[in-house]
Amino acid sequence: MDPLGAPSQFVDIDSLPAWNDYSEADQLDSHKTQVEKPQLDVRSPFPYRKDINAKIILWKGNVALLNCTAIVNTSNESLTDKNAVSESIxxxxxxxxxxxLQKLKGCRTGEAKLTKGFNLAARFIIHTVGPKYKSRYRTAAESSLYSCYRNVLQLAKEQAMSSVGFCVINSVKRGYPLEDATHIALRTVRRFLEIHGETLEKVVFAVSELEQATYQKLLPLYFPRSLEEECHSLPCLPADIGNSEGEPVVPERQIRISEKPGAPDGVDNCGRTVVVVVGRNIPVTLIDMEKALLYFIHVMDHIAVKEYVIVYFHTLTSDYNHLDSDFLKKLYDVVDIKYKRNLKAVYFVHPTFRSKVSTWFFTTFTVSGLKDKIHYVENLQQLFTAIPPEQIDFPPFVLEYDARENGPYYSYPSSPDL
Known part of the structure; x- marks a missing residue:
């Protein structure tokens, strides 16, 4: 009730039934034709968890009307999208x-940003930007949509929020297939609640009538309400269920590209962002190079807006790890001018004679403006004159190789077992 006694238009999520409270009968009937004799000793990668199910709410309604800690708004990069969800919010x-919103200065695809809820019942609004879907760029779209859900949940965790109301982030105008997107949404939320969900008490999926049918169909796969439903749902899970965080897994991501978040900001002696590429982790013979190109752009887009340097470990690479010059030329031609302008140095660690010759030909005859940025580093002590060792996560095999070839160096940082 509002102060004048009129019924409130807002909906208290505590009045909504949890996923546990929905009848399982219809769901079980829909799967019985596929699994006649359930084997209850075969466990799903998304096992029955009554505690997690109690946090999930599926609700047909307008997300803007939810009384919870935060609701999610799906928009475009300038946060001015005119879709049904945004306009209602x-x-x-x-x-x-x-x-x-003008103070936020936009939001990149896959990111999440926070504002107050103002006149909403929700205290906060988390704004995110879903990807535009094209089948050719499916890998990049999957990664971006996963990032939307993951970053919303991470923001909720950081702000100690107790409840979040999700709209369907993949808006119709952006063209993402509803069922594919729902798989990503549900498994990302499930994995987050398993690992980081201590403070989150409720997660609401606010859907339309059309979306409700898809969510009801897929929710039992990721949030089974009994051991029997878990068993019946197991054969219906897709082949790609993501990694331990729910993130899509493809061979292209075996290419290790990391921005070191060490103290103070993962920077070299000039204050520029350090990006690490491990050559031995590039499975050239296994990956789709077109997807690898898109993945590189996806990862590097937020890094290349400011000055950065690349540390490339050529250590112990083989013929199966070498990117050919045609691919590198295409990469150089396709990326935005900011990538070239803001790249200030490439530290080529543990080069071989062959790699030096190949790099010289490439930077002399294929691309311009890159030759002077290449710095060959024969040993790690040379690298440390430009980048402090604590700013880089070193693969153990790199440290071992350098110690064997050049002798131990007392200030090597301890490295995780990568």
Missing amino acids: FLHAGPNLRDE
Whole structure:
């Protein structure tokens, strides 16, 4: 009730039934034709968890009307998208929301940003930008959509939120197939609740009537409500269920590209971001190079907006790890000018004679403006004159090789078992 006694339009999530409370009968009937004799000793990778199911709510309704800690708004990069979800949120939040969004200066695809809820019942709004879907770029779209859900949940965790109301982030105008997107949404939420969900008490999926049918169909796969439903759902899980965090897994991601988040910011002696590429982790013969190119752009997009340097470990690479010059030329031609302008140095660690010759030909005859940025580093002590050792996560085999070839260096950092 509002102060004047009129019924409130907002919906308290504590009044909504949890996923545990929905009848299982219809779901079980839909799977019985596929599994006639369930084997209850065969466990799903998403096992029955009553405690997690109690946190899940499927609700057909307008996310803007939910009374919870935060609701999710799906928008575009400038946070001005006019879709049904956004327009409803703007309508109920009031004019102050638009003023607040201008201060955010946009939001990249896959990111999540926070504002107040203003006139909403929800205290906060988490804004995110889903990917535009094209079948050719499916890998990049999967990664971005996963990032949307993961970053929303991470923001909720960091702000100690007790409840989050999700709209369906993959808006119709962005073209993401609903069923494919729902798999990513559900498994990402499930994995997050398993690992990081201590403080989150409720996660609401606010859906339309069309979306409700898909969510009801797929929820038992990731949130089975009994051991029997878990067993019946197991054959219906897709082949790709992601990694331990729910993130899509493809061979292209075996290419290790990492931005070191060490103290203070993962930077070299000039304050520039350090990016590490491990050559031995590039499975050239196994991956789709077109997808690898898209993955590189996806990972590097937020890094290349400012000055950065690359540390490339050529250590113990084989013929199966070498990127050919045609691919490198295409990469150089395709990336935005900011990648080239802001790249200040490439430290080529443990080069061989052959790799030096190949690099010289490539930077002399194939691309321009790159030759002067290449610095050959024969041993790690040379590298440390430009980048402090604590700023890089060293694969153990790199340290072992350098110690064997050049002698031990007392200030090597301890390295995780990568």
